[in-house]
Amino acid sequence: MIVAFSVSPSGGPPAGSEPDSVHTAVAAxxxxxxDSGLPNRTSSMFTEIEGEWDDVMAVxxxxxxxxxxxxxxxxxxxxxxxRPGHTGELDGKIERLERALGDA
Known part of the structure; x- marks a missing residue:
């Protein structure tokens, strides 16, 4: 499976803590x-990660x-x-898209 996710703090900093930028939280x-070792990619909006259901959800x-x-x-x-039984789709999907664009 591939999961695209975005996670960020909201509601302001916890009581008694110093304000910090969202990018520091996202970096964490x-x-x-x-560090998970699973195939991944980060863009300006989402992080994508690929692997088995339990492994991806744990990350x-x-x-x-x-x-x-x-x-x-x-x-x-x-x-x-x-998509059970498929691996390497993090890159595979993009490669197929680029080929289709080249054929267009």
């Missing part, structure tokens, strides 16, 4: 993803937990492409 989440959960200290609440947006 992306570090969790990159999304850990990334969400990494953001929690930066806000009073956490916003998580998630989209999944669940």
């Amino acid at each position: 989440a992306v570090k969790v993803v990159r 999304v959960k850990a990334a969400t937990e990494a953001v929690a200290p930066f806000g009073r609440r956490v916003s998580l947006v998630l989209k999944a492409d669940i």
Whole structure:
């Protein structure tokens, strides 16, 4: 499966803490993803990660937990492409798209 997700703190900094930029919180989440060893890619809006259901969801959960200290609440947006028996689709989908654009 491929999961595209975005996680960020919301509601302002926790009571008694110093304000911080959202990019610091997002960096904490992306570090969790990159340290997971699963294929991944980060763009300006989402982080994509590919693997088995339980592995991917464990990383999304850990990334969400990494953001929690930066806000009073956490916003998580998630989209999944669940296609059993397929791997390498993080790059494969883009390669097929680029070939189609070249043929157009």
